Amino acid sequence: MPITISRPRALRGDITAPGDKSVSHRAAIFNSLAKGDALVTNFSPGNDCTSTVHLLRALGVRIERTPSNSDAGDSLHVRGTGDAWIEPDNVLDAGNSGTTMRLMAGALAGRPFLAVMTGDDSLNGRPMGRVIDPLSQMGAEIRGRRRDTLAPLIFQGGKLRGIDYELPVASAQLKSALLLAGLRAEGPTRISQPALSRDHTERMLGAMGAPVKVEGLHVSVSPCRLNAVDVQVPGDISSAAFWMVAAATHQNAELCIRGVGINPSRTGVLTALRAMGANLQLTEQRIVAGEPVADVVVRSSRLRGTEIGHPLVPLLIDEIPVLAVAAAMAEGVTTIRDAAELRVKETDRIEATIDWLRSAGVECEGRPDGMSIMGAGRIMGGTFDPRNDHRLAMSIGVAGLVGEQPVTVSNGEVASVSYPGFWNEVRRLGGIVG
Numbered sequence: 001m002p003i004t005i006s007r008p009r010a011l012r013g014d015i016t017a018p019g020d021k022s023v024s025h026r027a028a029i030f031n032s033l034a035k036g037d038a039l040v041t042n043f044s045p046g047n048d049c050t051s052t053v054h055l056l057r058a059l060g061v062r063i064e065r066t067p068s069n070s071d072a073g074d075s076l077h078v079r080g081t082g083d084a085w086i087e088p089d090n091v092l093d094a095g096n097s098g099t100t101m102r103l104m105a106g107a108l109a110g111r112p113f114l115a116v117m118t119g120d121d122s123l124n125g126r127p128m129g130r131v132i133d134p135l136s137q138m139g140a141e142i143r144g145r146r147r148d149t150l151a152p153l154i155f156q157g158g159k160l161r162g163i164d165y166e167l168p169v170a171s172a173q174l175k176s177a178l179l180l181a182g183l184r185a186e187g188p189t190r191i192s193q194p195a196l197s198r199d200h201t202e203r204m205l206g207a208m209g210a211p212v213k214v215e216g217l218h219v220s221v222s223p224c225r226l227n228a229v230d231v232q233v234p235g236d237i238s239s240a241a242f243w244m245v246a247a248a249t250h251q252n253a254e255l256c257i258r259g260v261g262i263n264p265s266r267t268g269v270l271t272a273l274r275a276m277g278a279n280l281q282l283t284e285q286r287i288v289a290g291e292p293v294a295d296v297v298v299r300s301s302r303l304r305g306t307e308i309g310h311p312l313v314p315l316l317i318d319e320i321p322v323l324a325v326a327a328a329m330a331e332g333v334t335t336i337r338d339a340a341e342l343r344v345k346e347t348d349r350i351e352a353t354i355d356w357l358r359s360a361g362v363e364c365e366g367r368p369d370g371m372s373i374m375g376a377g378r379i380m381g382g383t384f385d386p387r388n389d390h391r392l393a394m395s396i397g398v399a400g401l402v403g404e405q406p407v408t409v410s411n412g413e414v415a416s417v418s419y420p421g422f423w424n425e426v427r428r429l430g431g432i433v434g
């Protein structure tokens, strides 16, 4: 469904970002393995987290989902199984969700039953060897297409033992898969990472009683049983980022985004926008269910180009498409390096971002691990294809909110992978949506 967005004269108001996708997946999966029941509030409304709920139900977990009629997000009542998942009757479908597939791979490894997990075309083209290899070293029997590198994946049991493992990429999904397998392995599992990536797994498993130790870039876990915990999911900073960039680059804007999770392993977007000169303030800082949360106020700003590279990249990896809009609307060059992971996201986000920006009149250059964007304070309109990538679709939408000419996103509905209410919010804030 094509969606056309034009710039409103002013962009002002309050927004509540939807529940964090990463925290929502973890709250559902970990509590389904735990002893006891848990209430998860402000659960992400996106399709990705719904895929996780469907998978867990197929594994015998009882989950009741209560829709919310306010901004608060759905509630999940998860009945913990005490680590007793059952053999699914059918193929498990993770849809578009890499987090579902990789975290569930760690949780399914070495279980005494057969399970097959697939995804959509995008997910079945994304690298799974990075989880299959270390899980196989731990003793899991896992097969996949193309010599065990791609989904669909087949889990055939095995007996797990802990390993020492150096992650080849700073991936929280991979780290989490190994920690989940480590909970059921014989002996400790020790992981070292090339850079810090989001640490929601370490925090939540720790809160559930797991002996997770973190020392710098080293994380370890030993086998243990989890106790259920209630989780109030913070607002998703990756969703809030669209509004931050919109407000910073629109000429007459002030947006307050309420209840945003500001876990330091996720706040790279704040660091980058501040380095670009964004007028951005955090207010009402508080701790909600062990995670730091704040309201983020962003006003019209004069942005300049910046450099984004190691070790900042994993802390803003999902925000790079929308930061590209900030870079185009800034004065000067923004250079993004050390971000080769973008090539294996829902689509090749380096290629897709460059193709889109060039067709929107923005000069840019690609490299294997990133891109340079020559900001000239403008971005042109037109019809653009987000290549079935939710974050690309919403980033293109932001370009429509702040650029001089209308922008059409050819399949806007893909935003519902993480943010089903996105276009309604655009409309509510005065963006003209056709």
Ligand code: S3P
Pocket (backbone or CB within 6 Å): 021, 022, 023, 099, 170, 171, 172, 173, 174, 176, 197, 198, 317, 318, 341
């Ligand atoms: C996620 C980790 C990141 C991120 C993804 C969610 C998670 O992926 O891009 O959207 O919840 O752990 P990688 O860990 O593979 O970089």
